[in-house]
Amino acid sequence: KQMEKENHSMVSEFILLGLTESHELQVFFYLFFSTIYVSIVLGNLIVIFVVKLDPQLHSPMYFLLANLSFIDMSLASFATPKMIYNLNSGYNTISYEGCMTQMFFLHLLGGSEMMMLVAMAIDRYIAICKPLHYKTIMSNRVCIGLILLSWTTGFVHTMSQMVFTITLPFCGPNVVDSFFCDLPRVIKLACTDTYILELLVIADSGLLSLFCFIVLFISYSIILIIVQHRSSRGSSKALSTLSAHITVVVLFFGPCIFIYVWPFNSVSIDKILSVFYTIFTPLLNPIIYTFRNKDMRNALRKIKTKHISSRSIF
Numbered sequence: 001k002q003m004e005k006e007n008h009s010m011v012s013e014f015i016l017l018g019l020t021e022s023h024e025l026q027v028f029f030y031l032f033f034s035t036i037y038v039s040i041v042l043g044n045l046i047v048i049f050v051v052k053l054d055p056q057l058h059s060p061m062y063f064l065l066a067n068l069s070f071i072d073m074s075l076a077s078f079a080t081p082k083m084i085y086n087l088n089s090g091y092n093t094i095s096y097e098g099c100m101t102q103m104f105f106l107h108l109l110g111g112s113e114m115m116m117l118v119a120m121a122i123d124r125y126i127a128i129c130k131p132l133h134y135k136t137i138m139s140n141r142v143c144i145g146l147i148l149l150s151w152t153t154g155f156v157h158t159m160s161q162m163v164f165t166i167t168l169p170f171c172g173p174n175v176v177d178s179f180f181c182d183l184p185r186v187i188k189l190a191c192t193d194t195y196i197l198e199l200l201v202i203a204d205s206g207l208l209s210l211f212c213f214i215v216l217f218i219s220y221s222i223i224l225i226i227v228q229h230r231s232s233r234g235s236s237k238a239l240s241t242l243s244a245h246i247t248v249v250v251l252f253f254g255p256c257i258f259i260y261v262w263p264f265n266s267v268s269i270d271k272i273l274s275v276f277y278t279i280f281t282p283l284l285n286p287i288i289y290t291f292r293n294k295d296m297r298n299a300l301r302k303i304k305t306k307h308i309s310s311r312s313i314f
């Protein structure tokens with residue numbers, strides 16, 4: 001027991017190799033990701049505030065959207081600021097605790113985001129397939145229930161892997177070839193046999209993303225078939241909302257499933273894909289949902305005019 005404890009303390013920090021070793025590219029990535037990070041935070045804050053401020057958007061669909069924006073903002077914040085800081089400072093270590101924290105949040109937020117996308121699909125399914133019962137089925141309580149369910153899923157998903165990971169002894173190599181700590185990479189560094197744990201991680205993340213993806217695939221297929229059979233003006237609006245949802249789903253799940261379910265990846269492909277679900281999806285969500293959505297655009301315009309007219313009074 002004592003021996004194990006000593007071994008465990010041998011690695012107190014990990015080295016993150018980052019995205020590239022070329023200095024010129026690092027400067028470029030520093031500017032690029034700083035800009036993108038600021039846009040992610042601003043874009044998602046705008047979504048959250050517009051939904052809060054406009055009473056017309058106080059409906060389950062927009063509450064779920066605002067909650068998705070909150071998750072997106074967090075998903076972009078658990079590793080990206082550290083990466084930007086490292087790019088600028090040339091400093092590339094992360095403490096043992098920092099590494100464990102990153103993995104905890106990656107899977108908490110990733111799992112919650114997946115279930116939130118499922119909740120949004122369920123909401124659209126009821127709105128389009130059972131329009132007459134929508135108000136009674138999607139009550140405030142059901143909406144809050146779906147949000148709680150998605151956070152619970154994320155929490156169970158991350159804890160089921162982290163309880164084993166924090167007991168692993170790390171005594172040897174400590175180089176993580178990525179820009180944040182992720183479970184499959186870090187587990188491989190432990191100085192013990194981690195075969196079973198690696199299987200658990202792949203099964204856990206793989207099954208969750210496959211399950212959510214299949215539910216999403218089926219519900220959006222049914223919705224699309226139903227919308228196709230109606231030919232009215234309402235259905236073209238439904239189609240544009242749906243295409244936004246489906247784009248986000250594909251962009252988020254494609255990389256996740258590829259990393260966790262497909263076992264033959266090279267490190268460089270994994271790195272590019274992890275940029276996708278930690279940086280590009282959180283950026284795209286506000287763009288796709290806000291600027292392609294008429295109600296959101298109108299709400300934004302209303303808030304702007306209100307702000308300008310109240311300023312001109314004083």
Ligand SMILES: *[C@@H]1O[C@H](CO)[C@@H](O)[C@H](O)[C@H]1NC(C)=O
Nearest residue numbers: 048063064066067070143144
């Ligand atoms: C999440 O949804 C609930 C309503 O179901 C809402 O009260 C809350 O403000 C939302 N969270 C965010 C960050 O918008």
